Amino acid sequence: MSLTYIDAIREAQETLLREDPRVFLYGQDIATFGGAFKATKGLAEAFPNRVFDSPISEDAMVGLAVGAAIEGMRPIVEMQFADFSSIAFNQIVNQAATHFYRTGVPIPITVRLPSGGTPGSGPFHSQSMEGIYAQYPGLVVLTPASVSDAYHMLIDAVALDDPVIFCEHKFLYRWLKAKSIQNDHLPIGQARIVRPGKHATVVAYSAMVHEAVRAAERLHEDGWEIEVVDLRSVKPLDMDTVLASVARTGRLLAVGEAFPWGGVTAEVVARTVSEGFHLLDAPPQRLNARDTPVPYHPKLWAAHRPTPESIQEALRKLLNF
Amino acid sequence: MSLTYIDAIREAQETLLREDPRVFLYGQDIATFGGAFKATKGLAEAFPNRVFDSPISEDAMVGLAVGAAIEGMRPIVEMQFADFSSIAFNQIVNQAATHFYRTGVPIPITVRLPSGGTPGSGPFHSQSMEGIYAQYPGLVVLTPASVSDAYHMLIDAVALDDPVIFCEHKFLYRWLKAKSIQNDHLPIGQARIVRPGKHATVVAYSAMVHEAVRAAERLHEDGWEIEVVDLRSVKPLDMDTVLASVARTGRLLAVGEAFPWGGVTAEVVARTVSEGFHLLDAPPQRLNARDTPVPYHPKLWAAHRPTPESIQEALRKLLNF
């Protein structure tokens, strides 16, 4: 039996509905239909009155979740695509994120964002918004890269008393498979070394972890040992793990699928040099998507985001510095 | 005769309305009332049918501007506070920003954001959103710090064929004065060295330029020469000027008033180390606001944002490295 990343997300929601009466799901087409990506397939039938189709009102969907959270519920809101959370932006960053600091009352909502590019999805069904939400105080921003993390981190997200932006990668949905969900898992806020190495560190998250691993595998053939760190959570950032890795390798490449200005890679590099300047043997580098909207055409798309090839190339430059 | 920063913004809009028939102003309370900050005082009377009060519909205000821009106009949209642009977020980042790349048709709109903190303004009338908008391809993000720049950069913003997010600092509105508007000015995309020095570089923008200059003045008493760079534009970023300065001083502190995760300071530091690692004699540092919503109480507020004291302290640490 094997399990995909989207299966894991579905399973997590099933577990949550079963075990926690405070949990309910709210989103477009998630009830009988089971969601645009089938992340809630069968849940409306299994849990009557816990899974609701919402009107096309992202702002109100999150507003409703905030209100329900105040009254003790643990809503999970599904955005049909991360890109549409732009409509819910105000409720997320100004209502949910500020609430605990202002009032002392935490808002335990989880907003699921089907994120990242897939071929042919184009500018409005491909965005990676983790670097936008992470700028706002009061939000936890998670970016699972494995099947087991997709499961456990969603369970942990709902257990958290704070609003969580849960960035799932659409490319991983059906592409990423595992035999089963592992029982042991890391707590939220801790990064994972997915591949040990000694010549350079690649810090990545979400789908880019897999592209980085592929690049590392190819470089391995040339004798390079690349350490790959999966951030798992982009806010909070586990700088301990990043710095420990850079201490071992002396070289850092931060890889992200989001737009190149600011974002996760800038934060990782800026904190690394500020806290671990002396550890570095070469200028730390970043690799991001290009500075244009995500293109529709698969050929353009493949050249827009980092790939094993471009990561490899960036690493070779870094190793030869 | 002296002129404030807000006067300069008003003058610029007057000049634009006079000289360019494509320009019109659209915003809440900006017609007869002259705007919440009086940035459009008298303009509705002077230019009939060019200055319009809008409904409280930020999303539609920007949508309207985009449509008008397609048809050859150069709208300036005033948000009553930068914080309310969260409602216009979708039209800004998904409609306006992507338009030229997608269709080849540029969208020459200028969105004015009264930004930054002032005492007693609290979480929703104090935000600095430049680091949010700068993440999106297709936007130009400007942050004038002087009276002359407020004038010239607004003129230049409207001349640009691309959408411009114009971040004006509310604290500077009436506090910052100049004898007159200088005739010579730098083009958009170029930073300015506002105070030369040799021991360390502070990169700042908007109101923080003035706090940095104050910190530099105090350190001067102890014999330190601090170079202060005013970015002027946070996207594009003038890395040439930043790197040239760091080449002279070997030390970098990036100061911003926005939240600490990501944002302008992260981008400046990350690009400096990536492009100019060898220039640095010490770990580059950042100073941002704290990672909470902007507090209402003036005492909390003063401890939330960087001040001459905290900048000085950060610089002393950097100088003593």
Place this chain on the structure above:
Amino acid sequence: MRLQSSPLNSYPPPVAQGHPIATNDDVAANRKFLRSVFHSMLRARLLENKLSSLYKAGKIVGGVYLGKGQEAVSATLGTALIPGQDFFAPLIRDQAGRTAFGEPLIDCTRTYLGSASGPMRGRDGNIHRGRPTMGMPAMISHLGAQVPVIAGMLFAKRLQGTLAGRVGATCVGDGATSTGAFHEGLNLAAVEKLPMVVIVANNQFAYSTPNTRQFACNDLVEKARGYGIGGFAVDGTDLLACASVITEAVRRAREGRGPQLVVAHLLRLSGHGEHDDGSYVPRENREDHYGRDCIDIATRQLIDHGIATEEEIKSWHQQFADEVQRAVAQAQQEAAPDPYHEDWSALSSRISAAHQSPNPTAQPS
């Protein structure tokens, strides 16, 4: 008793003029209700007059926003709601409703004066206050944003099986009806058929912007049908009309008849904030029917209907002025928040530093 009230319009279904305040005709019940509403109106007015003075004396940092002219509407709503059971999301001009719903005056003065002991502990100010765990969320500035929040609170109660008999209410201004948040929130509440009352206090201006630049329908109540919800229009300067119409709307929501929209007509009797003299409001508006002061009207109505005597009302003035004075004095002598002892965390969970499993430490103030 059938109380006399000023003309009121209604939109389907019609509410008869002079409809009784409550479901029964018990004079005593109405008497108590009206006296209670009036108390909150007066407390709010006296408190706000004081806030205005404090602002002018430079004792308040940031803006001061008054509900002057909106007290009859706001206090009636607050009184019709049941504290500890119902939900109320007040907006800018709801001092009277807050008071009626049970918010102590000290919450207001502490928040305006930045006391560390207030509900917002200096982190937020002025009207941006509330006690979410007591059914009163703290507004964010973004207009319309509280509409879906109230819907969510009610939705939670439905899921918890404790919705029956509960109502959630919020007020918005004429300007706020132009927001996407208002629309999405109200539509969602209608779809979920939640027991919600949304009052639009149409005070004819949004800051300086007149109705003519805000909407194009004849009366905002005409929106109700398009949402498939109940709709009422009422003269917001007339206490008896408010008491009749707003309690009826609350009653219908409570009965399970879904969201109810009440559009109250009035005029803002202050500037937008105390920094604003409101000189853009034409004299005609100030001198017309809705320019009258609802407290004057209510005073007259109470006396005329024998619900209170002139003397009593005078004594209330004195009593409430004293209460206000005490609330100000106490807040003024309290400590400001201390940035060095401030917990600068925006998260209730402590996950960032120690890499531990979620370890919630939330404690409502």
Place this chain on the structure above:
Amino acid sequence: MRLQSSPLNSYPPPVAQGHPIATNDDVAANRKFLRSVFHSMLRARLLENKLSSLYKAGKIVGGVYLGKGQEAVSATLGTALIPGQDFFAPLIRDQAGRTAFGEPLIDCTRTYLGSASGPMRGRDGNIHRGRPTMGMPAMISHLGAQVPVIAGMLFAKRLQGTLAGRVGATCVGDGATSTGAFHEGLNLAAVEKLPMVVIVANNQFAYSTPNTRQFACNDLVEKARGYGIGGFAVDGTDLLACASVITEAVRRAREGRGPQLVVAHLLRLSGHGEHDDGSYVPRENREDHYGRDCIDIATRQLIDHGIATEEEIKSWHQQFADEVQRAVAQAQQEAAPDPYHEDWSALSSRISAAHQSPNPTAQPS
């Protein structure tokens, strides 16, 4: 000639049943109009059938979204608009309206097939296409977002003094009426009294979500009065009804009577996209009045009213199928965009590298 049409409802002001298509009774004029509408309906249907096959054969990357069932509504609107003068922001299911408004079929096939020669040059795909400088903006995915854009295009013309006689139109779905963007945009258009027509194609579902989970009013046209705009309801499966009502709405907008809302009732006769079998649509819906195919109805109407012969219609089928075939063949043989020659700048101005003054290099494709 007074054409017979299926029952249609209207909302203030009423549109009589069987109202003539145009302002005059000229049979020839109606004849020409109806034939033209039907041409666009048929072209769109044949094109979309082909897109569906291409999708199933794996020749199209990404989604394919069809307007099957909405052709009468969309084509009538597109035909009632004047290319080069009016504005039209098509949405998901407006292939027929695009064609009627003058979009060449090749724009569609090039965009679906990712040709570098298409209007979007492979940067955007499928229905996300347009020619903004020719009065047809390219939709973004976010529902409702085109409403204020059309308003802005009209607003520009007013400022330029060339608004007279122009109309701007857009279509949205029943689901899109729940968005804040729809509300803010329509309200703003009403306040500015712009000559705008917004058609709501109520196809009873938004993806899988039925009307009952989307809104609570009886008919979406009941929203019109709340915006202070004209409102019409029409049977969207009935070409003659559409021709009568939609042209009337366009005429009123053009006459300066402000925005007009037309709610067309129909059923989506495909899945949400071609990846979706739409099996959640209950059989009753598919079998009821609105489940009928507007092209069948229109064919019958044209023949019955002597507007076209069976023969003619058959020949159109052949002619349009050929056109479609050519548009597909040409797009298929064209080059894809080349990432190495791609201009990866999202800005038209070249300011970043050279620190020069603004130097616009925009050129519409």
